[in-house]
Amino acid sequence: MRDRFGVTGLGVVAPNGATTEEYWAATLSGRSGIGPITRFDPASYPVRLAGEVRGFTARDHLPSRITTQTDHWTHMGLVAADNALVDAGVSPASLPEYEMTVVTASSSGGTEFGQKEMTGLWGKGSDHVGAYQSIAWFYAASTGQISIRNGMRGPCAAIATEQAGGLDAVGQARRMMRSGARLALVGGTDASLCPYGLVAQLSSRGLSKRHDPARAYVPFDTEACGYVPGEGGAMFVVEKDPAPSRPTYGHIAGYAATFDPPVERNRPPTLARAITLALADAGARPDEIDVVFADAMGLPSADRMEAEALVSIFGHHKVPVTAPKTMTGRLYAGGAALDVATALLSMRDGVIPPTVGTTDPVRSLGLDLVLGQPRERPVRTALVVARGFGGFNAALVLVE
Template sequence: MRERLGVTGIGVVAPNGTTTEDYWAATLAGRSGIGPITRFDPASYPARLAGEVRGFTARELLPSRITTQTDHWTHMGLVAADRALADAGVRLADLPEYEMTVVTASSSGGTEFGQKEMTGLWGKGPDHVGAYQSIAWFYAASTGQISIRNGMRGPCAAIATEQAGGLDAVGQARRMLRSGARLALVGGTDASLCPYGLVAQLSNGGLSTQSDASRAYVPFDEKACGYVPGEGGAMFTVERIDGEREPIYGYIAGYAATFDPPPERERPPTLARAITRALEDAGLRPDEIDVVFADAMGLPAADRAEADALNAIFGPHKVPVTAPKTMTGRLYAGGAALDVATALLSMRDGVIPPTVGTTDPVRSLGLDLVLGRPRERTLRTALVVARGFGGFNAALVLTK
């Protein structure tokens, strides 16, 4: 019998709520955090909307030494990790340091920190580049800083699979827990809302250039026109559950990942295979899934591909599908992690949050979309789906 791996604590930093419960209240109320970019002047860019985390001041929450050495993305990861540990009631002193692990996901690393240092280099010379540039931009910076801050010296990792990273980090943490670790801090954040970061995101052609914040990111809609970028994410404490450990939000029941073939190949995409394997890993049938948290890219072809995968698996069993990320934008490595947090809160409270903005769903997609308002329902299982730019697919099954 496999060990049960339970999520015992959650920490969230999101565009529509800087704490877990604030985020959850806003999400159930359909309150969006998407608006005009304010972190810099976006007037010369085609995409001018984003899900910014407002009201988050790192220097009020972290020591100045850490905020000086690290990027905004790591600040949010550290705070989310602190809150996940506090939520779980973990006493780190009671756990062997080599039996605690950290796994985080990042899509872009510390782009804002890096841009500031490169501006200093080209504008003032090499003497104006700080020593911390060498580590603050790096994908593993959040994992390293969280590990150091909490004395977690077990095997650690950083995952870079774009939007799928939040789920892949959970999969990697599960391997470590099954190999002897007793506690994992796992999740993902991203924060690339700076000129350099936005230019990099524009290169994939997926960003919405719509000026109306309420209609800029409308997945599965007749007028879907791309997605809005965002920042933030979530962290969790995951533990091996041997007895009656409380509080437990839910269990990591199944996980799988696949990689799509290159576009020039004629092989089909592999999202359906990832979902099927995650269900098999969890020992569940499709009709035992109570809700799907969709990847919801907001591009017509990508939305149809996801709908086709879901319909192929669930068939006539119309499982409710939702995309609460329409209230935050796509948070890249933080997006799937935030979806996991949302799914766990949904199972806790017996309610499915809505997809906002989508008012004219594509009927031919055949999805039972939760639109407009939350839907109350007893939830014992949830499927979270994520896709990353470049062909990454991941699926995670959670049980209550």
């Protein structure tokens, strides 16, 4: 008999909604959180748009001691984790501390905190660099802070595989739960919307330089030109073999990851293999998948590569495909985690959220894109796909 890993709680912090239900309502209505960058003056940068979580103030949710020691990315992870625990009705203090695990994903760490400290160093001297610089920037800071805050002392981890990280974190948490943990807080957030962070992202050459929020990020479109960066993400409470009476959003049924070799090796991409392995891990056939949440990079070559992988497994126009991240931007490690939350909400409510912005899809890609409006239909099994810069691929299958 297969182990059952049920998701019993969700916490979302996203550009178009700072709570789970705010995000879900905005997503179903097609309301985007993408707009002009306001966290700093972007006039001297080629990228002017981002998915910012406006109205989020960490001190409204967290003690000042924590907010001064940690980065904005960790603030959002802590709040999302708190909300997931409340949603699940879980009190960590009532559970054995060594049977709870925390796994988070991050692609950039605390860049905003690091920039502030480096500005102090070069502008005023070493006396103006705080002690917390040594930990606040680190990829594992969110995992550490969440585990300390909730007394979770089981095996913990931090994943750094860029956009694929949100799925890889779930896969790692499942391995830990198979080794003895009974509950996991898992997911990912990212927040790199500061000058230093934006410059680092420009090196990928994937960012959209369009200034129209409605057309800056249009994956699978004839005018696709890259993606918009964003911040935020999601956290989940996952429990091993939850009681039948315990409400769940869905279950983690299958996961797989692959890695693409460098282009100069002239070897084929491996996204299709990741999907095939995840389906096999779940014991699911392609015709049992009710929706695919696409990676949707927004670059013509990357979109075609993803479409070819999906069509090779599901056939032309055989499964609905959606990319609600067009309303948030790509959140890097938080992006796939947010897609998982969205897929679970789709399963709960029997509706597939739309891809917005994309108005002229490339017909030759062969995808049944959910465009403009939500599509109401039962969602019993969902596939989430993610790719990280540098060759990371991951696929996750969720079932009722």
